[in-house]
Amino acid sequence: MDQITSARRTTTTVRPSSGWVAVRPRELWHYRELFYFLTWRDIKVRYKQTAFGAAWAVLQPFLTMVVFSLFFGRLAGIPSGDVPYPVFAFAALVPWTFFATAVALAGNSLVEQERILAKVYFPRLIVPSAAVLASLVDFAIAFVVLLLMMLAYGIVPSAAILTLPLFVLLAAASALAVGLWLSALNVLYRDVRYVIPFLVQLWLFVSPVAYPSSLVPEPWDAVYGLNPMAGVIDGFRWALLGQAEPPGLMLVVSVASIAALLVGGLLYFRRMERSFADVV
Amino acid sequence: MTDVALRAVELGKKYRIGERQTYQTIRDVIAAAARTRLRRLSTRSGPRSSTEEWIWALDDVSFELGEGEALGIIGRNGAGKTTLLKILSRITEPTKGHADITGRVGALLEVGTGFHPELTGRENIALNGAILGMPRAEIERKFDDIVTFAGVERFIETPVKRYSTGMHARLAFAVAAHFEPDVLIVDEVLAVGDAAFQKRCMGKMTDAARSGRTVLFVSHNMAAIESLCSRAIWLEGGRCVADGGPSEVISRYLSTSLSVQNDHLWPDPDVAPGSEQVRMRRARVRPERGSPDDPIFVTTPFVIEFEYWNMRAGAHLNLSLHVFNEQGVLVFNARPAEETVWRGRPFPCGLFRDRCHVPGNLLNVGMHAIELLVVAESRHVIHRMEDVLAFEVRDVDEVEEGWYDAWVGAVRPRLAWETEQVAALDQVALGDG
Numbered sequence: 001m002d003q004i005t006s007a008r009r010t011t012t013t014v015r016p017s018s019g020w021v022a023v024r025p026r027e028l029w030h031y032r033e034l035f036y037f038l039t040w041r042d043i044k045v046r047y048k049q050t051a052f053g054a055a056w057a058v059l060q061p062f063l064t065m066v067v068f069s070l071f072f073g074r075l076a077g078i079p080s081g082d083v084p085y086p087v088f089a090f091a092a093l094v095p096w097t098f099f100a101t102a103v104a105l106a107g108n109s110l111v112e113q114e115r116i117l118a119k120v121y122f123p124r125l126i127v128p129s130a131a132v133l134a135s136l137v138d139f140a141i142a143f144v145v146l147l148l149m150m151l152a153y154g155i156v157p158s159a160a161i162l163t164l165p166l167f168v169l170l171a172a173a174s175a176l177a178v179g180l181w182l183s184a185l186n187v188l189y190r191d192v193r194y195v196i197p198f199l200v201q202l203w204l205f206v207s208p209v210a211y212p213s214s215l216v217p218e219p220w221d222a223v224y225g226l227n228p229m230a231g232v233i234d235g236f237r238w239a240l241l242g243q244a245e246p247p248g249l250m251l252v253v254s255v256a257s258i259a260a261l262l263v264g265g266l267l268y269f270r271r272m273e274r275s276f277a278d279v280v
Numbered sequence: 281m282t283d284v285a286l287r288a289v290e291l292g293k294k295y296r297i298g299e300r301q302t303y304q305t306i307r308d309v310i311a312a313a314a315r316t317r318l319r320r321l322s323t324r325s326g327p328r329s330s331t332e333e334w335i336w337a338l339d340d341v342s343f344e345l346g347e348g349e350a351l352g353i354i355g356r357n358g359a360g361k362t363t364l365l366k367i368l369s370r371i372t373e374p375t376k377g378h379a380d381i382t383g384r385v386g387a388l389l390e391v392g393t394g395f396h397p398e399l400t401g402r403e404n405i406a407l408n409g410a411i412l413g414m415p416r417a418e419i420e421r422k423f424d425d426i427v428t429f430a431g432v433e434r435f436i437e438t439p440v441k442r443y444s445t446g447m448h449a450r451l452a453f454a455v456a457a458h459f460e461p462d463v464l465i466v467d468e469v470l471a472v473g474d475a476a477f478q479k480r481c482m483g484k485m486t487d488a489a490r491s492g493r494t495v496l497f498v499s500h501n502m503a504a505i506e507s508l509c510s511r512a513i514w515l516e517g518g519r520c521v522a523d524g525g526p527s528e529v530i531s532r533y534l535s536t537s538l539s540v541q542n543d544h545l546w547p548d549p550d551v552a553p554g555s556e557q558v559r560m561r562r563a564r565v566r567p568e569r570g571s572p573d574d575p576i577f578v579t580t581p582f583v584i585e586f587e588y589w590n591m592r593a594g595a596h597l598n599l600s601l602h603v604f605n606e607q608g609v610l611v612f613n614a615r616p617a618e619e620t621v622w623r624g625r626p627f628p629c630g631l632f633r634d635r636c637h638v639p640g641n642l643l644n645v646g647m648h649a650i651e652l653l654v655v656a657e658s659r660h661v662i663h664r665m666e667d668v669l670a671f672e673v674r675d676v677d678e679v680e681e682g683w684y685d686a687w688v689g690a691v692r693p694r695l696a697w698e699t700e701q702v703a704a705l706d707q708v709a710l711g712d713g
Contacts, residue, residue, distance in 0.1 A: 011380055
């Protein structure tokens with residue numbers, strides 16, 4: 001039944017590795033079906049287990065937007081440029097919620113899959129990556145609500161909206177970068193599980209979600225860009241709402257910061273990967 | 281001359297003692313760093329040797345396996361069998377040595393890996409297949425066979441959380457049984473389902489071995505190894521101590537594998553085996569009456585006794601014993617179901633003693649090993665000791681009338697039995713004539 005031609009036979013060598021190990025894209029490609037299935041499972045289980053299902057993807061950013069509009073927009077009078085504060089806040093909350101969900105899911109992913117890690121071999125990078133990809137579904141649902149809201153406020157996006165996929169990609173890359181670090185650390189130190197919600201909460205306030213990044217004074221805005229989400233959120237607002245000038249130095253700094261975090265995360269993850277099954 | 285499918289060269293795996301299956305919190309790391317510093321400050325006789333903290337779970341194991349060979353791996357618990365399989369299936373890296381494997385490698389260290397209770401039978405087949413490494417086309421092609429093999433046709437769209445334990449196990453094994461890599465690595469997964477299902481599973485495994493697949497098979501079931509494998513290796517303390525025909529290796533293993541260890545005492549609780557919650561003090565097996573060193577015959581009632589420190593006030597503890605015979609068959613499981621004084625009560629801190637009374641005429645002749653599990657809140661196994669005790673049950677001296685051969689079976693009970701003559705033949709014959 002299973003005819004195996006000798007041409008297909010490959011030799012696998014098992015040997016100790018040491019130090020830093022390269023990411024093997026060909027191996028990742030070989031395991032693409034597992035990547036697909038794990039993503040698919042994460043999505044399925046997410047919506048099967050919850051009573052509200054997809055409504056959660058909308059409720060969370062939407063209620064946050066209502067509270068922000070009331071306290072930051074109305075009472076504190078935080079400026080939102082030439083768009084109404086609710087749209088201003090929601091345009092940031094949609095990518096932010098994606099980032100926060102993806103970081104939390106990816107950060108806990110390896111520990112939650114410990115049984116599989118101890119019993120089957122596959123490139124472990126798949127696990128946090130699938131968690132980030134699965135979070136994109138929530139993002140897509142919330143994004144539709146954002147478009148409806150813009151429609152209700154009569155905001156028509158300019159051609160800048162064509163750059164939006166780039167910013168979605170940057171948001172996903174940021175979440176993956178942070179997720180790789182956290183998931184690997186989580187295997188070694190279980191404290192990380194408790195650090196993640198706290199980290200995400202703090203991160204919300206150092207990101208321009210409730211306020212515009214223009215509040216940060218001139219020489220410091222470049223430094224502010226070290227927060228990857230600063231560049232991403234500003235990019236979202238610019239691409240969708242056509243706010244202010246196109247992203248400049250701050251975005252460049254954010255992209256560099258994302259790249260550094262991602263490369264570092266990949267290297268660290270690959271280095272720790274070999275001990276996951278022994279420790280988890 | 282067949283091609284070599286697998287070549288293992290001087291494979292070794294070193295673990296730090298206690299590292300396996302433990303993780304740390306940052307607090308532990310800080311505490312450990314502080315300890316090392318203190319130790320360094322107080323060291324007078326040079327640094328402590330580092331060897332005591334490391335253990336070679338697998339040590340210098342080399343073998344070659346031809347294509348289509350079926351290799352059985354035997355050995356006691358903790359001998360390195362699973363470590364070897366985990367290295368060969370790339371789940372964990374060796375510390376030294378290397379192995380070359382030709383062809384697609386598939387490992388079944390467990391059945392149903394990745395099964396999710398919320399997903400349906402159909403969805404779990406797809407997911408489990410993907411996790412094992414089956415291409416999607418292969419899963420689709422074998423889907424109907426898998427469902428039929430498991431006998432779950434009617435429930436295929438039902439979430440597996442509504443499956444009975446047996447259905448769950450059958451579905452899980454059905455996926456595994458249809459997994460056909462070039463080199464198949466199997467760890468003791470046949471122990472699922474009822475006897476009829478196990479028989480079908482064994483049939484599948486035999487097919488795999490006969491169809492030219494290379495198979496590596498770990499089991500405590502010597503009969504399975506003997507019928508399935510063309511060769512066997514015996515691991516002991518991480519080393520390969522025998523390699524050859526299965527019946528020869530098995531008989532050598534059985535003759536030496538269990539040695540009597542019927543009394544253990546750990547006087548110092550700080551170094552005694554255990555966990556943060558419980559520490560062992562003593563484990564022993566002794567006859568109910570007479571000297572503790574008297575032999576145990578099949579007719580002798582005996583006591584399995586454990587003393588342990590409970591370190592956490594308010595814990596609900598109970599012990600659970602698994603008694604294995606030398607074929608690795610679990611003969612029985614004992615729990616304090618009949619114990620009335622402490623059952624259901626919280627334990628204060630202190631030293632406790634449990635005695636399990638085993639009647640005579642229960643176990644058959646031969647070596648027996650006891651695995652101890654300390655269970656908290658009736659659910660969590662907080663401490664487990666494999667082969668904590670080993671003892672021999674001897675045959676009674678007098679030869680039963682008319683029976684000179686060994687009794688077969690895991691147990692040797694004395695059962696009430698009646699024979700009576702219902703009618704005499706000559707009476708029947710007379711009636712006829």
